[in-house]
Amino acid sequence: MKLKGILLTSLLALSPLLAAEKSLQQQIDELNDRVDQNELQAALSKVKFGLDFNASMNNFFINNNGTSDTQANKWLMGLYLNMNADVTKYAKFTGRLAMTKAFGDLSWMPIGTPITTLDAGKGVSGGAAIYVERAYVDLFLGDYWALTVGRLPGTEGPGYNLRNGAARMSTYPALLVNALGDGGVITFKPYTDAALRAGFAKVYQPLYNTVNSGAGSVFNESGGYSQADMNLMFAAFETPFLPKSAGKSLLMLSYMYISNYSLPNTAILSQVPEGIQNQVSQALPDSDATNIGDLQYANIHLENFNLAGSGFNWFFSFTWANATNGHLPVTLGVIPSSTLFDQKGSYALHVGARYDFGRVFKLGYEYFHGSKNWYAFSRVSANDPMNIRNTRGDVHDVYAIFQIDPFQFFRLSYTYLHRDYAAAATYGAPTATDITTQNLSVAYIMRF
Structure with missing residues (x-):
């Protein structure tokens, strides 16, 4: 009994200590929970969000070899x-x-548009689907x-x-490349303001179903999809070329090589007369796309903002x-053995200027020739519904920014586009044409 009393007395003496320890452990657990929550919030707060919004009303006036048409209020x-x-x-x-949507049935399609959509219809005529632009x-x-790895910044460079009232949106000049591509780039900066870049990318192209391939997967074990892989390799050098007192300046020298430019077989057949479509279909490889050639580009780009503080x-x-021609296995009478690309050199020039009358009003002009x-x-x-950089002819664009x-402005613009030759939408050499498209547009743009 004496021993039991001693133990009971000891437990009663220890109970406050045990209770204090339990309370301390609860406080530690609560502190850990708070730290975990703070770390989670800190991690989430690392992502900073911004928003661009663009709404425009367009009025197209088209003269196609003497035939006039008007597409207003688009x-x-x-x-x-x-x-x-x-x-x-x-x-x-x-x-x-990104998401781009056209309202009012933007049904017009300029003759001589590009041979294939580079980003699966996510242009102005695409559906209201959200997609990863970069x-x-x-x-x-x-x-x-x-x-740099991932979906590279290859759009709106x-x-x-100037016309969009924005800072530099992409790494590469828009006249060199303006498309979606996944890959990697290595950059070397010998000093702060200059950079050397070299990279490789797979350019996004849509997969088209065929009778044999079903759903169409790039990982199809039976093969037949290697021709749908478009490879892009490039190198670039950039540096300021004017003293800082002359304003912000940029000089870029770039080279790009595109191998295995593949055209979906459905697009090839759509350009073949109905009487020989079966013959052409049998001549095409058993795949969704056919390699029609390689392309190479060399670009020089110079720009200067706020020249010597003048606006x-x-x-x-x-x-x-x-x-360079690919391997289109079609030698039927009306279809030359050449591809959609004519084996000749070509060039394009794009220049622009904008004067800022203070912070409220800006007036600009751009000229393009292909x-x-x-x-x-x-x-x-949405800012370029006619894809003026694919014009084989001349484009004049005048715009005013209010x-x-x-964070927001209105832009009133008038664009005059004249095609001397159809774009690469037919086989062999370009076809002479006389198409004029004018667009009177007003846009509201918000960016924050």
Whole structure:
């Protein structure tokens, strides 16, 4: 009994200590929960969001070899969600979700449009589907090197800036490439303001179903899809070329080689007379696409903003291109053994200037010329529904920007486009034509 009393007395003495320990553990657990929640919130807050919104009303006036047509009151809307995150000191994420929608049955299609849609209909005539326009990570490998992987920033590059009232939206000049592509780029910066880049990308092309392939997968074990892989390789050098007192300037020298430009077989057959479509279909390879050739481009781009503080901005972009025939296995009478690309050099020139009358009113002008055999690796957008960079002829564009505040403005524009030759939409050499398209447009753009 004496021993039991001693134990009971000891337990009574220890109970406050045990209760205090339990209370302390509860406090520690609560603190851990709070730390975990704070770390989660901190991780989520790393992603910064921005938004671009574009709504425009377009009026098209078309004269096709003497036949006139009017497509008035056509509305376009573009919505873009931008994402940025400094994940660590050495890793940065950039993303952009996009949706473009046409209202009012934008049914007109200029003759001589590009041979194939580069991004599966996500241009002005595409459905209201949200898609990933860019999603890439910059990995900084020390002080001089960086690796970029993912869906690369290949849309709306330098050359888009002035008219759209935006800063540099992409790494590469729009007259060199304006398309979606997944790959990697290595960048070397010997000093702060200059960069050397080299990269490789797979350019997005739609897969088309065939009777044999069913759903159509790039991982089909039976093969037949290798020809649908378009490979893009490029190298570029960029640096300022004017003193800082002259305003922000940029010089870019770029080279790009595109191998295995594949055209869906459905698109090939759509351009063949009905009487021989069966023969052509049998001659095509048992796959969804056929390699029609390779392309190479060399571009020089210069731009300057706020020249010497005067409010004057300008850019100059020139591209030389050449095409090499692929292996279109069609030698039937009316279809030459050549591909859709004529084996001749071509070039394009795009220049523009804008004067800012203070912060409220800005007036600009752009001129584009594409030669007889020119083919641009470009896509339409809400800001460029006619895809002027794919014009074999001349384009004049005059626009006025009315800035409401730093985040929004109205743009009134008049675009005159004349095609001397149809774009690469028929076999062999370009076809002479006389098509004029004019567009009177008013747009509201918000960006924050």
